[in-house]
Amino acid sequence: MMRAIKFKWALILVALVIIALSASVSAVPRVQAQAVDPTATEILKRMTDYLGSLKKFSVHTQNTLEELTDFGHRVDFEVAANVIISRPNKLRAERRGEMVDQVFYYDGKTLTLYNPADKVYAMVAVPDTLEGMFEFMYWSLGFSIPISDLLYADAFRLLMQNVTLAEVVGQTFIDGVKCDHLLFSRPGVDFQVWVAQGSKPLPHKYVITDTTSPALLSIIMRMSDWNLEPDLTDVHFTFDPPKGTHKVDFLPFTTGEDK
Amino acid sequence: MKTIVKIATISIFLALMFIADIPLLPVKLVPEAHAILGVRRRTAVVAYSAGAASASAAEASSQQQAAAAQQQAAAAQQEAATAQQQAAAAQQEAATAKASSGIPVGTVVQSLPSGCTAVTVSGVQYQECSGSFYKAAFQGNNLVYVVVEKPI
Numbered sequence: 001m002m003r004a005i006k007f008k009w010a011l012i013l014v015a016l017v018i019i020a021l022s023a024s025v026s027a028v029p030r031v032q033a034q035a036v037d038p039t040a041t042e043i044l045k046r047m048t049d050y051l052g053s054l055k056k057f058s059v060h061t062q063n064t065l066e067e068l069t070d071f072g073h074r075v076d077f078e079v080a081a082n083v084i085i086s087r088p089n090k091l092r093a094e095r096r097g098e099m100v101d102q103v104f105y106y107d108g109k110t111l112t113l114y115n116p117a118d119k120v121y122a123m124v125a126v127p128d129t130l131e132g133m134f135e136f137m138y139w140s141l142g143f144s145i146p147i148s149d150l151l152y153a154d155a156f157r158l159l160m161q162n163v164t165l166a167e168v169v170g171q172t173f174i175d176g177v178k179c180d181h182l183l184f185s186r187p188g189v190d191f192q193v194w195v196a197q198g199s200k201p202l203p204h205k206y207v208i209t210d211t212t213s214p215a216l217l218s219i220i221m222r223m224s225d226w227n228l229e230p231d232l233t234d235v236h237f238t239f240d241p242p243k244g245t246h247k248v249d250f251l252p253f254t255t256g257e258d259k
Numbered sequence: 260m261k262t263i264v265k266i267a268t269i270s271i272f273l274a275l276m277f278i279a280d281i282p283l284l285p286v287k288l289v290p291e292a293h294a295i296l297g298v299r300r301r302t303a304v305v306a307y308s309a310g311a312a313s314a315s316a317a318e319a320s321s322q323q324q325a326a327a328a329q330q331q332a333a334a335a336q337q338e339a340a341t342a343q344q345q346a347a348a349a350q351q352e353a354a355t356a357k358a359s360s361g362i363p364v365g366t367v368v369q370s371l372p373s374g375c376t377a378v379t380v381s382g383v384q385y386q387e388c389s390g391s392f393y394k395a396a397f398q399g400n401n402l403v404y405v406v407v408e409k410p411i
Binding site: 006009010012100102113115118120122141142143246248249250251253 | 263264267367383384394395396397398399400401402403405
């Protein structure tokens with residue numbers, strides 16, 4: 001009788017060991033699939049740290065927004081933007097393109113959207129940091145500017161969230177600047193960054209691809225004319241409405257479809 | 260017996276550690292990357308507005324064709340001209356009545372219909388289009404027009 005019980009326990013023990021071993025074996029390929037190359041993440045961190053350390057700068061961005069029409073045709077919309085930033089809390093961005101003709105003013109207290117062609121503007125009180133303003137813009141007003149991803153003080157942590165793949169694709173030249181080409185992947189989104197080699201690791205291109213649909217649409221942002229010593233004496237971060245312009249409101253923003 | 264229970268307990272514990280892949284921090288610590296998340300939302304918005312624009316363009320061209328056809332008919336059949344004019348006037352009246360009462364207040368459109376005039380009431384600008392009043396507003400960073408009650 002005693003021997004039978006012992007045998008039973010031994011069987012259970014063997015079964016448990018087998019289960020434990022199979023669990024650990026099945027975990028191995030999953031770890032290997034998360035190929036996060038530390039060289040790629042180091043370059044990304046160097047770039048975001050450098051961008052975060054700049055007290056002021058201006059940059060020209062040329063953005064391509066890939067879209068699908070209701071009839072399935074690919075249409076690309078171009079938006080050219082001049083962005084001037086003075087940390088901790090000033091930003092001006094002029095955006096011109098087919099879909100938008102707009103100037104953002106942020107002076108640390110108020111965000112103004114001004115559409116010169118329509119002669120209308122809207123003002124709203126916002127938080128007193130760039131990060132706070134971006135958050136407010138996204139959650140309370142319902143839009144964002146692509147470059148904001150790279151401008152957060154903790155941009156590295158933010159970009160690396162849920163990243164399952166990070167690799168250095170290669171080296172190439174963008175506007176004559178030698179850049180490291182990085183590829184990252186996270187659920188639903190792939191993104192690529194081209195970071196200048198050398199002592200000024202600035203981003204020169206940033207591509208975000210929606211991998212949730214077979215169309216694989218992207219936002220492509222090319223950055224040029226980096227100026228780390230912009231003259232801010234004539235730059236107005238506070239909007240002074242020209243004569244004949246009208247103030248309008250923001251519609252209440254509801255998070256509908258993708259929440 | 261006791262030893263075997265101990266071993267069993269420990270191995271159960273070990274097995275659980277291997278099997279259960281507990282996500283330790285499901286709490287969101289940092290904000291999401293906005294442009295990355297914004298891709299889907301923006302695509303949806305643009306698809307809608309592009310569709311609306313092409314629909315309104317199609318409508319406009321069909322209206323133009325109808326008008327041209329009517330003109331030809333009027334030129335060819337002078338006898339019936341008076342009757343047709345009356346009919347056209349009646350149609351126009353019907354169309355105006357439909358426009359002023361047909362568009363519900365709160366409707367948001369991406370662009371104004373043609374033939375609007377700016378009206379300023381107590382410092383606020385409205386657009387009057389065939390009897391309906393529109394007020395400009397920002398939806399996100401898109402300029403849109405909202406149908407409102409006639410301002411007094």
